Amino acid sequence: MSARPAPQLSETVLRPVRGHHAFESCVEQLGTAIRLGVYPRGSTLPPERELAPLLDVSRATLREAMAALREAGLVQTTRGRGGGTVVTLRPRSPSGRAASRISAARRRSWHEALTFRRIVEPGAAALAAQRAADGDLTAELRDQLETAHADVAAAARAAHHRQADSRFHLTLASVTESPRVVQAITSVQAELHEMLLAIPVLDANITHSDGQHAAVVRAVLAGRPDRAFTAMEQHCDDTAALLRGLVG
Template identity: 60%
Template sequence: MTGSSSAQQLPDLARVVLRPVRGHHAFEACVEQLATAIRLGVHPHGTTLPPERELAQRLHVSRATVREAIIALRTAGMVETRRGRGGGSVVTYSPRRPRARARAAKSPSAEILASWLDSLTFRRIVEPGAVATAAGLDLADDQRAMLTTAYDAVTRAAGSAAHRQADSRFHLAFASVTGSPSIIEAVTRVQAALHDMLMQIPVYDVNIGHSNSQHEGILQAVLDGRVERARQTMEEHCDDTAALLRGLLG
């Protein structure tokens, strides 16, 4: 199962990650949310974004604002617009291998590093709480199936870039089943920061294997309704990832 096909089996993620825009900067907020959804693989390479009307309804903005945001994404090379039957805004963004991106990218500034490290601290609070909340719910069969599908997608993802996006979708899936807009927004934010950090370091097979094992423990704890076990396993997962990033990013 590829990262792209698995995302198509998780349509609810797109619905919950794209949320009503707040404040007066509608254009910028639309670009941020759509770009984040694309980078995290909620809308993976080769898939088509929802129609402008649907996006406008989700984001609570005008279709003109959505159109302007899509133009910005197209200018940035993240989507291309295809005309005619079956057309639309098709995602062209495909994450480069982390090692290649690390070589090409400039070293992050001290300000960015400080923001990233703060995100790791925030994540340690947010994501354990999210899975604990999910574990305490009476999950419907389709929610349980969605979480299992998200886990399977991570374990079967081919290549480091596809694995990174599948990993993001796995974490977002738990936020989505809580039904809490605040939890979903917080997890999306920390996953976006985590994505940027992980793209700066090499991929280690031993770390991926360890991470997948923890993912299995988190999934099983949630499906079994073991609230504290879900929280504890996610805390360990967050701590291990944070230790790796702090060591390599300084």
């Protein structure tokens, strides 16, 4: 006998997502609901026409989130009459190592790293923008930041994109010319890279990430610390939401 979802929990746990970059929030909410047993292994998720209103997202966004859950091994979808999306709950990473085997201690460390990142990276972006506002961002530093951004935007393959992404964040730290900021962000990026290896590479997330990088660069070069802080904070929040949804 197949497991049955708890409809009353669905309406309690799933809530309208924030409008900006709803994809990551959908993945987080659905992935969390699956791991917490709102939708047990073997149960069938509600159809799109029910889930989309609960999350207050378009069906296109919901389909992107479902594709991410499939790539992560949390669900499996069959088409045709009698088909649907069934919870499999077999998390896997691109390297073949099951995400479910990640130790509790490692997950706690990752959670702490994401919290730390949300403090230091928006602050670094704001500091870089303040230096631009004060006239302390030299032409060379501006060029370094723009080049790093162009590299990550142009990276196509997954491995190249992740490395270019890390270089972008480290370059942003370096333009602050603060050794402590560089050290902190180097530490955060090293742990973040390990986290990202535990989930599939998702085109929708890369597209959102590239847009957020562009917003950060614009704010920094324009000398707008407030905008730089907010753009980087949003970027950190969306990455954290994706990881919480797919890894827990």
